[in-house]
Amino acid sequence: MDTFEAIKKRRSVKSFDINHKMTRDEITKILESAILSPTSYNIQNWRFVIVTSQEIKDKISELSHGQKQVSEASLVIVLCGDLNSWDKNPERYWKNIPEEPRSMLVDSLRNSYRDKPQMQRDEAMRSCGMAAQTIMLAAKSMGYDTCPMKGFDYDKVGKLINLPDDHIIVMMVVVGKASKQAPPRGGQLPLSEISFKNHF
Amino acid sequence: MDTFEAIKKRRSVKSFDINHKMTRDEITKILESAILSPTSYNIQNWRFVIVTSQEIKDKISELSHGQKQVSEASLVIVLCGDLNSWDKNPERYWKNIPEEPRSMLVDSLRNSYRDKPQMQRDEAMRSCGMAAQTIMLAAKSMGYDTCPMKGFDYDKVGKLINLPDDHIIVMMVVVGKASKQAPPRGGQLPLSEISFKNHF
Numbered sequence: 001m002d003t004f005e006a007i008k009k010r011r012s013v014k015s016f017d018i019n020h021k022m023t024r025d026e027i028t029k030i031l032e033s034a035i036l037s038p039t040s041y042n043i044q045n046w047r048f049v050i051v052t053s054q055e056i057k058d059k060i061s062e063l064s065h066g067q068k069q070v071s072e073a074s075l076v077i078v079l080c081g082d083l084n085s086w087d088k089n090p091e092r093y094w095k096n097i098p099e100e101p102r103s104m105l106v107d108s109l110r111n112s113y114r115d116k117p118q119m120q121r122d123e124a125m126r127s128c129g130m131a132a133q134t135i136m137l138a139a140k141s142m143g144y145d146t147c148p149m150k151g152f153d154y155d156k157v158g159k160l161i162n163l164p165d166d167h168i169i170v171m172m173v174v175v176g177k178a179s180k181q182a183p184p185r186g187g188q189l190p191l192s193e194i195s196f197k198n199h200f
Numbered sequence: 201m202d203t204f205e206a207i208k209k210r211r212s213v214k215s216f217d218i219n220h221k222m223t224r225d226e227i228t229k230i231l232e233s234a235i236l237s238p239t240s241y242n243i244q245n246w247r248f249v250i251v252t253s254q255e256i257k258d259k260i261s262e263l264s265h266g267q268k269q270v271s272e273a274s275l276v277i278v279l280c281g282d283l284n285s286w287d288k289n290p291e292r293y294w295k296n297i298p299e300e301p302r303s304m305l306v307d308s309l310r311n312s313y314r315d316k317p318q319m320q321r322d323e324a325m326r327s328c329g330m331a332a333q334t335i336m337l338a339a340k341s342m343g344y345d346t347c348p349m350k351g352f353d354y355d356k357v358g359k360l361i362n363l364p365d366d367h368i369i370v371m372m373v374v375v376g377k378a379s380k381q382a383p384p385r386g387g388q389l390p391l392s393e394i395s396f397k398n399h400f
Contacts, residue, residue, distance in 0.1 A: 038348050049395075
């Protein structure tokens with residue numbers, strides 16, 4: 001599907017065919033697309049928990065104010081950020097480049113994130129935001145629909161997926177075969193209101 | 201361009217043809233794509249400052265450790281978040297839906313964000329992350345290249361673009377005609393390391 005068609009047709013869908021299963025190849029195709037999204041310093045700080053178990057989807061649905069798209073969708077992808085990825089053998093993020101620039105990058109990376117918890121959190125949000133949109137556009141291009149979500153109990157979902165202590169959940173994206181299309185867009189602001197030429 | 205081709209070919213490009221100008225229609229096409237990205241509650245909390253002035257691009261380049269892609273690119277898009285968009289006449293975000301559900305949404309929105317500065321900030325990061333990836337894929341599909349950036353002096357760039365007090369800068373994306381392609385990807389982590397089945 002053409003990129004612009006995917007961008008236009010991507011909508012937040014709330015009803016999915018609960019009997020539809022996605023193949024392993026389809027799931028892999030979506031994830032392989034997601035990890036081509038950019039991250040600062042190439043730290044690849046996203047972690048993707050792919051929930052296909054109906055039991056766990058149902059539990060997450062309960063922890064999401066009962067929103068049924070979580071139970072019905074074929075996949076629930078919990079996008080998490082590893083807050084300490086900058087400090088976990090970062091040489092591997094640039095293994096294909098010569099040692100000298102790699103070593104400079106490692107120093108610069110550590111200086112950027114060490115003792116900066118807000119920066120670490122912001123980076124998780126930014127990286128997962130970019131990857132989430134890739135997931136949604138890739139899924140749309142494969143004939144699937146999605147719904148990005150943050151209306152759930154983060155602590156309890158974290159316990160359910162054994163979230164490591166130094167990770168945070170950023171958001172979820174559910175993916176599946178739509179059983180009902182989204183209504184028209186709710187109230188888009190005009191470009192003139194949200195874009196500015198050279199400065200505010 | 202096919203969505204998957206755009207996802208695969210999008211790379212962070214550092215060299216652009218400084219003489220290339222994008223047309224107003226091209227810039228509008230990118231922005232009209234960006235605002236089709238999802239936001240929580242449809243709050244559309246992103247704000248896009250489109251810098252085409254060579255003088256301002258040069259100043260931002262200086263504030264970005266002299267990174268030349270900022271000066272050379274046709275556009276510098278500064279993605280900002282309005283931290284208080286949830287409280288600014290939010291009825292307009294759902295003007296197309298009936299009054300009763302709209303009123304419930306407004307109440308729920310206010311309860312989600314009021315007195316929650318970290319949540320407001322997270323939402324700016326998430327929304328701008330998703331919109332940034334849309335911008336990069338849209339630009340790639342139009343034959344342009346991009347570079348997402350956060351390595352700059354946020355305070356000084358904020359002053360330069362007259363950033364309102366209740367806004368934050370999330371990141372920048374520069375867009376232009378590549379004069380040199382990106383080197384091969386630096387060191388991608390395997391899917392097995394960053395994806396998990398049902399739980400960590």
